[in-house]
Amino acid sequence: MKIISSYSIKGGVGKTALAVNLAFAFHETGRRTLLLDLDPQGAAAFYFRVGNAKKLNMDDSRTIAADLRKNIRESDFPGLDIIPSNLAYRHFDVILNGMSKSRKQLRKVLDEFRSDYDTILMDCPPNITLLSENVFRASDAIMVPVIPTVLSQRTLEQLFSFFRDEELSCDMLHPFFSMAQKINKMHREIIEELPQAYPGFLKTVIPFSVNVEKMGIRRMPLLAYSNNCEAALAYRSLCNEIISITKSDPHS
Amino acid sequence: MKAGLPQNRNSRLMLSGKLPCELLQNHYQVSISRHEQTALTFWDTFEWGMWFGGYLLYSSENIYHLCKLKDGWLGDEICSEVTDILPRFKEDFKTGRMQKILTGILGIRGLATVFEGTLNQLQLEIRNDYGKIICRLDCSTISSKRAGNEKPPYSCCRVTPLMGYEAESGNIIKLLARYQTDESQEGPLELLFKQMGRKPCRYTLRPVFGLDFKTPAREATGKIVRSILSIALSNLPGLLSDIDTEFLHDYRICIRKIRSLLALIKGVYPDGAVSDIRTQLGEMARSTNRLRDLDVYLLARGEYLEMLPPQLRPALYSMFDEVAAERKLEVKNLVLDIQSAAYQNTIEGIESFFSETEMHGPSLSADIPVGQLVFRQMYRRYKKICRMARAIDAYTADEMLHQLRIECKKLRYLMEFFRELIDDTDIVAMQKILRSLQEILGEFNDTSVQQKTILGYFNSKRDDIDIALGIGGLVSILYYRRQQSRRRIVKVLNSFCGKGMSVVFKRNFKQKKLNPKV
Numbered sequence: 001m002k003i004i005s006s007y008s009i010k011g012g013v014g015k016t017a018l019a020v021n022l023a024f025a026f027h028e029t030g031r032r033t034l035l036l037d038l039d040p041q042g043a044a045a046f047y048f049r050v051g052n053a054k055k056l057n058m059d060d061s062r063t064i065a066a067d068l069r070k071n072i073r074e075s076d077f078p079g080l081d082i083i084p085s086n087l088a089y090r091h092f093d094v095i096l097n098g099m100s101k102s103r104k105q106l107r108k109v110l111d112e113f114r115s116d117y118d119t120i121l122m123d124c125p126p127n128i129t130l131l132s133e134n135v136f137r138a139s140d141a142i143m144v145p146v147i148p149t150v151l152s153q154r155t156l157e158q159l160f161s162f163f164r165d166e167e168l169s170c171d172m173l174h175p176f177f178s179m180a181q182k183i184n185k186m187h188r189e190i191i192e193e194l195p196q197a198y199p200g201f202l203k204t205v206i207p208f209s210v211n212v213e214k215m216g217i218r219r220m221p222l223l224a225y226s227n228n229c230e231a232a233l234a235y236r237s238l239c240n241e242i243i244s245i246t247k248s249d250p251h252s
Numbered sequence: 253m254k255a256g257l258p259q260n261r262n263s264r265l266m267l268s269g270k271l272p273c274e275l276l277q278n279h280y281q282v283s284i285s286r287h288e289q290t291a292l293t294f295w296d297t298f299e300w301g302m303w304f305g306g307y308l309l310y311s312s313e314n315i316y317h318l319c320k321l322k323d324g325w326l327g328d329e330i331c332s333e334v335t336d337i338l339p340r341f342k343e344d345f346k347t348g349r350m351q352k353i354l355t356g357i358l359g360i361r362g363l364a365t366v367f368e369g370t371l372n373q374l375q376l377e378i379r380n381d382y383g384k385i386i387c388r389l390d391c392s393t394i395s396s397k398r399a400g401n402e403k404p405p406y407s408c409c410r411v412t413p414l415m416g417y418e419a420e421s422g423n424i425i426k427l428l429a430r431y432q433t434d435e436s437q438e439g440p441l442e443l444l445f446k447q448m449g450r451k452p453c454r455y456t457l458r459p460v461f462g463l464d465f466k467t468p469a470r471e472a473t474g475k476i477v478r479s480i481l482s483i484a485l486s487n488l489p490g491l492l493s494d495i496d497t498e499f500l501h502d503y504r505i506c507i508r509k510i511r512s513l514l515a516l517i518k519g520v521y522p523d524g525a526v527s528d529i530r531t532q533l534g535e536m537a538r539s540t541n542r543l544r545d546l547d548v549y550l551l552a553r554g555e556y557l558e559m560l561p562p563q564l565r566p567a568l569y570s571m572f573d574e575v576a577a578e579r580k581l582e583v584k585n586l587v588l589d590i591q592s593a594a595y596q597n598t599i600e601g602i603e604s605f606f607s608e609t610e611m612h613g614p615s616l617s618a619d620i621p622v623g624q625l626v627f628r629q630m631y632r633r634y635k636k637i638c639r640m641a642r643a644i645d646a647y648t649a650d651e652m653l654h655q656l657r658i659e660c661k662k663l664r665y666l667m668e669f670f671r672e673l674i675d676d677t678d679i680v681a682m683q684k685i686l687r688s689l690q691e692i693l694g695e696f697n698d699t700s701v702q703q704k705t706i707l708g709y710f711n712s713k714r715d716d717i718d719i720a721l722g723i724g725g726l727v728s729i730l731y732y733r734r735q736q737s738r739r740r741i742v743k744v745l746n747s748f749c750g751k752g753m754s755v756v757f758k759r760n761f762k763q764k765k766l767n768p769k770v
């Protein structure tokens with residue numbers, strides 16, 4: 001089982017779009033996939049027409065896992081399940097905190113799902129909290145959407161330095177370009193230069209596409225309704241990159 | 253085309269009539285995700301072995317599907333096999349699981365069609381107000397070919413809730429449950445089969461006749477004859493279409509049983525008529541003798557060939573081919589025979605003679621309690637067998653053993669007819685030893701007949717050295733087996749006639765002298 005998270009300090013960069021479409025792409029490869037929506041806004045679940053989760057009742061990693069399990073919703077696509085978000089996740093931090101201040105607590109929780117899924121994808125809210133630190137320590141790979149702008153460079157550097165300060169492995173961080181516009185000269189230049197400073201930078205570039213925006217109207221992953229457009233192909237290629245980086249095994 | 257039925261973890265509902273689609277549409281978004289229509293044929297043996305074994309075997313084009321029988325409908329599929337021939341016997345199926353299960357059920361029986369119709373499979377997706385699928389619904393209906401385009405009497409629905417939507421799906425189950433069929437006696441498939449004039453029923457060669465010791469002898473005889481004759485006749489359709497060899501085998505057994513019974517109940521009917529009927533029955537059985545012999549050979553084909561080293565086997569192929577060719581002719585003749593007016597007349601004559609309403613003149617034993625009549629017979633036969641047994645050793649002539657076998661058979665039939673009159677535990681013991689005695693005598697008989705026939709075949713092929721070798725091999729094995737049987741016969745006879753058994757027979761069948769005052 002591989003755990004992959006979609007994370008950025010910045011909001012509105014395409015984290016949820018990534019989580020939703022990557023989950024779909026993983027499911028297309030036959031991997032049993034779970035999408036865990038950790039953002040209280042609940043956008044990821046919304047794209048699957050799934051409502052909010054019931055209240056969680058958290059004491060320790062076992063009961064958290066059991067409570068999460070009760071909230072699993074089967075998506076319309078067999079083999080792809082979702083745990084929708086819950087406003088109580090705001091308190092996830094506090095609970096994890098109360099549990100032993102361990103930053104590895106989430107990993108323990110997710111290990112309970114090892115026999116059920118080949119891939120777990122997490123869609124995270126844009127901030128650094130105890131929850132996000134748990135996410136970092138639980139993940140096999142952290143994918144970071146970067147809009148090719150100067151400001152994004154700064155936030156990416158902030159993330160890397162946070163990792164260095166906390167003695168987290170920077171190797172897990174995999175930035176990639178999101179909402180890239182070829183006609184934009186600045187975009188082109190940043191796409192050219194920025195990856196050289198970061199060895200884990202992924203090759204695939206997700207283009208800006210109205211098809212992606214339409215997800216809100218269609219209420220399903222882009223890959224489910226626009227199978228062959230440029231953005232859809234890019235999400236699949238991103239999926240393949242991350243499969244080979246994490247050495248994810250196909251479902252037997 | 254994939255025609256396997258959906259197999260899920262979930263609620264199944266049997267609805268009468270068609271799925272109420274409009275009703276669902278009033279409350280939910282409903283879309284069809286799959287719709288398939290396939291011709292299907294159900295297969296079973298004459299004994300309904302599949303059905304009573306809890307299975308269903310159906311074919312759809314050239315795919316055979318083996319399913320569990322569940323609530324009188326298709327249950328989970330166990331396995332399937334694609335075949336290019338029209339399989340009839342267990343050996344016609346080649347894949348492991350299929351062959352293993354069918355071997356247990358079919359034995360040497362052949363499969364025949366019990367139902368032909370159309371399987372209609374529909375899969376629906378049901379969505380809530382958000383457009384989210386909350387459950388999938390598989391619905392299958394079967395309509396019979398004969399009933400034409402009539403609406404199918406039942407729909408089998410399975411509701412599969414998506415994880416996390418069990419509660420919401422519960423409402424759909426509730427909605428459909430309103431259309432659920434009453435728990436009627438007949439299951440849905442049974443009802444369909446009935447449309448084709450077929451009904452699964454247990455088959456036995458040993459029915460219960462409803463007799464007791466005091467039943468008047470003539471009444472008892474009528475009951476037994478009618479019942480066995482109807483079993484004999486029920487085998488005719490299978491015999492005519494030559495589905496398997498058991499039809500003839502059972503038919504012959506029934507005819508011989510009736511004949512044997514009629515010999516044992518002298519005085520129950522006025523003399524004359526009964527002996528004519530016995531002659532007719534004898535003729536009926538005799539005319540099938542040759543066919544039965546040929547069947548026995550062909551059934552033993554594999555066993556025979558295995559007795560020989562592989563290099564000698566091919567020489568015997570032609571022998572079996574000749575047997576098979578002759579068998580074909582015999583079947584043809586028998587079919588003509590059975591379809592003839594003469595045969596029909598004979599059967600009708602026997603039927604009306606033994607019919608409940610037929611009036612016969614008085615006769616000596618018509619009204620005496622049947623127990624009194626037949627127990628005397630049984631004890632007499634037992635003692636006769638014991639007398640014959642005393643003269644038997646390893647050198648006794650074949651003919652003598654043959655006679656012994658016939659006597660045993662008579663006794664066994666009698667005990668079978670009247671087992672309702674006999675003590676439950678004693679009959680088990682008596683029948684058990686009688687059966688093993690008969691088996692071994694039968695084996696001995698078979699080996700002598702086979703040896704004779706094989707040698708006869710050899711006489712017509714004397715100049716073929718390969719055949720000579722093959723036949724030599726077979727004959728010596730058969731001879732060896734025969735000698736072995738002899739030794740075993742003597743042993744079983746000893747215990748059959750020994751003190752233990754003779755006490756049991758005496759206790760049950762030896763009657764006290766009737767009180768002369770009565």
Ligand SMILES: Nc1ncnc2c1ncn2[C@@H]1O[C@H](COP(=O)(O)OP(=O)(O)OP(=O)(O)O)[C@@H](O)[C@H]1O
Nearest residue numbers: 011012013014015016017126179207208209212213
């Ligand atoms: N490649 C793309 N092309 C065009 N629009 C996109 C693309 N990716 C995302 N969007 C749109 O941009 C908006 C923000 O995207 P998204 O919700 O995925 O970002 P986010 O990082 O998850 O945001 P938040 O921080 O609020 O959770 C959405 O309206 C989405 O439809």
Ligand SMILES: [Mg+2]
Nearest residue numbers: 015016039043
């Ligand atoms: Mg988001």
